[in-house]
Amino acid sequence: MKIIFLGTTGVQHALIAAHIYLGQLRERDFASLESYCNLSKESSALPIFIGKDERGNQVFSLGVGKDLEMGQKTIDNLVSILGFSSQDLILRPVSIKGEILLVYLTKIPRFLGGQWINHFFSNIILGQELSTIKENIEQFRN
Amino acid sequence: MKIIYHCFGGSHSSVLAAALHLDLIDKKKIPGISEMMSIPYFDKTTKADFGSIRLMGVDEYHNEIYVLGKKNLGSRYGKILMGIAEILGVKEDLLTVDCMSRVNWSMKIGGFTSRRMGWSRLGRPVLGKGTEAAFLDLVNLVEITRIKAMKRVQVV
Numbered sequence: 001m002k003i004i005f006l007g008t009t010g011v012q013h014a015l016i017a018a019h020i021y022l023g024q025l026r027e028r029d030f031a032s033l034e035s036y037c038n039l040s041k042e043s044s045a046l047p048i049f050i051g052k053d054e055r056g057n058q059v060f061s062l063g064v065g066k067d068l069e070m071g072q073k074t075i076d077n078l079v080s081i082l083g084f085s086s087q088d089l090i091l092r093p094v095s096i097k098g099e100i101l102l103v104y105l106t107k108i109p110r111f112l113g114g115q116w117i118n119h120f121f122s123n124i125i126l127g128q129e130l131s132t133i134k135e136n137i138e139q140f141r142n
Numbered sequence: 143m144k145i146i147y148h149c150f151g152g153s154h155s156s157v158l159a160a161a162l163h164l165d166l167i168d169k170k171k172i173p174g175i176s177e178m179m180s181i182p183y184f185d186k187t188t189k190a191d192f193g194s195i196r197l198m199g200v201d202e203y204h205n206e207i208y209v210l211g212k213k214n215l216g217s218r219y220g221k222i223l224m225g226i227a228e229i230l231g232v233k234e235d236l237l238t239v240d241c242m243s244r245v246n247w248s249m250k251i252g253g254f255t256s257r258r259m260g261w262s263r264l265g266r267p268v269l270g271k272g273t274e275a276a277f278l279d280l281v282n283l284v285e286i287t288r289i290k291a292m293k294r295v296q297v298v
Contacts, residue, residue, distance in 0.1 A: 045221035070193035077195040
């Protein structure tokens, strides 16, 4: 089975959620996570493989843009059209305050210091919303 | 194979492209607004349809043809769908087609006025003119898609 943590971006809150689910996050040390704020991975729009859980399920993070609900609906439709079900792929939306701002942060060009600005503000927003992400994962586990 | 034509609202260019693919309209004759209105889903969708993948029909090679409205998420949306198909191991069964490159300003303004503002009497004539101007570009897009689909089938 595949588990996809779905966010407005795939390299910030959804990525952190996936790492928390896999027990790979040291307290607030986001920068050590592979692919964190990685703009080239984000622009590829592909699911980012994070690892496997204890049951062997493959865990991914994915960013679908500003409209998370619409993204979830489309992927649900697609999975069904392709002949799969929730037994094959589970989508877990991860929604936090400031999630739209995170999308805009990934759009700032590198030559304007986009990478630095992205890291700086993402660390602040995600640090404040970490408890919300952890609660989401707890609910998902239960 | 599943072929998904997508555009902003899933109401005009993607629906017209899907209709052309399915031979629901004649590709050699530019349709008038009344003929366009007879196409299923054309200028009939609502906000609730955003993000829904809707079946338009099955072509002569048994490809299922769908339409999708993805707001202003651009070509990124197609990549997301292909990525999902890839991790499910069925990438070769899916083809996504972004119709936005074939959409002109008249279609955008007419479509917005008709669907978002709800002023269809005002929007439809503008939309009709725009769609007529974009028609041959959409025919071209569908022909390219058909060739891509045939190549995929041959590869598989």
